[in-house]
Amino acid sequence: MPFPFPFPLPLYLLATAVFAMGTSEFMLAGLLPDIAADLDISVGTAGLLTSAFAIGMVVGAPVVAALARDWPRRLSLLGFVLTFAAAHLVGALTTSFAVLFATRIVAAVANAGFLAVALTVATTLVLPDRKGRALAVLLSGTTVATVAGVPGGAVLGTLLGWRATFLAVAALCLPAALGVLKGIPAGPGRRGRGGEATGRPALRLEFAQLADPRLTLVMLLGALVNAATFAGFTFLAPVVTGTAGLSELWIPATLVLFGLGSFTGVTVAGRLSDRRPGLVVAVAGPLLLAGWPALALLADRPTALLALVFVQGALSFALGGTLITRVLYEAAGAPTMAGSYATAALNVGAAAGPLIAATTLGTAAGDRGPLWSSGLLIAVALLVAFPLRTTLTADRR
Structure with missing residues (x-):
């Protein structure tokens, strides 16, 4: 009996694991605010936990992938x-900010390794010209996390404390592990769609791909865009309860809107990113540039705040x-490392964004x-992208 969805089942199982990890990220x-109060630190210091996770992703992605x-x-x-899962269990039990910081790095390295391998596996499960759609399915795990997992965690944290949320993430990893165990083939090495082994270049040749200016350009742009996303997203909670004057229960509602936007954005862009990436850049980039200042100016108006959070989520993830x-297209000559390059680039931004913010x-x-x-x-990203827009959108499928 053929599988009833457009893509193979293992791709959806990978997305389930990405959901668990995206919830944590x-x-x-x-x-x-809850972590800061419990550990007697400032909110800005607590925000460094996001950067710790991103640093672990940046370092872990290429190292663990290799x-x-x-x-x-x-x-x-x-x-x-x-x-x-183990890192989250330790994090839930500790009373030390230093230990919690360390667990975020360990969890991030594990996440980086998983995502680097999963990104590569995902592209081998589909036809070569459907990479964008396959990645949209995989990344839907992250966007669904922002719709359901993250707001759910926020509600759980509000009612039972932040430690309960960490424990819930650890528990959420167990069905994800079962899905990987049952759905992913056990064989080693890169495999084609039909399971055949394929050749691959030496590791030094895969690292040499980083000298390609087209690859470094899109990695730089990915880092800048993700820095913008995490700069604003990480500190939404104090905006909701402080600037907008809403109650704490509005925090998860706001995160749901951001998540719904991100799911919409990555789904729509997944249909365009294979063939018309320039269109996405040309439309989403300027709108993001206008949207973040608009959100800052209108943050004290709850209706405008909630609407713009949805829009910014959609544009950021698109x-x-x-x-x-x-x-992944530009790093086609690095088949086992391409996923780690994408992971590292985006998490350079995820590390820098909260620090800057x-x-x-x-x-x-x-x-x-x-x-x-x-x-x-976003303004810096557009300044980098504009003079090189022809290079950015040139087809290399």
Whole structure:
């Protein structure tokens, strides 16, 4: 009996695991005030937990991908998921910010390894000209996390404390691990859609791909766009309860709207990123540039705030998802490392964004500062992209 969905079942199982990990990566946006109060630190310091996670992703993606390139795919993916769960269990039990910081790095390295392998596996499960759509399915795990997992975690954190949310993520990894165990083939090495082994270049040749200016360009743009996304998203909670004057229960509702937007954006862009990436960049880029300052200016008006959060989520993930796809196309000569390049590039942005945003919290901009910093980062991205737009959109499928 043929599989009733457009893509093979293993792709959806990978997306389930990405959902668990995406919940963890984004959930801090709704938990920072609670963590700060519990551990007696500032909200800005608590925001460094997001950067710790991103740093672990940046370092872990290429290193773990290089180490795991000869490991059996199923075994490596399973190991990453279980390590991720263990890190959250320790994080839920600790009373030390330093230990919690360390667990975020360990969890991030496991996440990086999983995502680097999963991105590569996903592209081998579909026809060569459907990479963008396959990645949209995989990344839907992240966007569904922002719709359901992250707001759910925020509600759980509000009712039972942030530690309960960490425990819930650890538990969520168990069915994801079972899905990997049952759905991913056990064989080692890169495999084609029909399971056949394929040749691959030496590791040094795969690293040499990083010297390609087209690849470095899209990696840089991906980092800048993701920095803008995380700068604003990480500090949404104080905007909701402070600037907008809403109750804490509005935090998960706001995150749901961002998640619904991100799901919409990555789904729509997934249909365009294979053949018309330039259109996504040309439309989403300027709209993002206008949207972040608008959100900062209108953050004290709840209706405008909620509407713009949805729009910014859609545009951010449409553009970010398209750039992920372009990284994989440009890194076609690095079949086992391409996923790690995309992961590392996006998480350079995820590390830098909250750091940049945190510096604005003590300024006259206050809680709106991170939103202004997001607009500035998008402006830099567009300045980089504009003179090189022909190179960016040139077809290399």
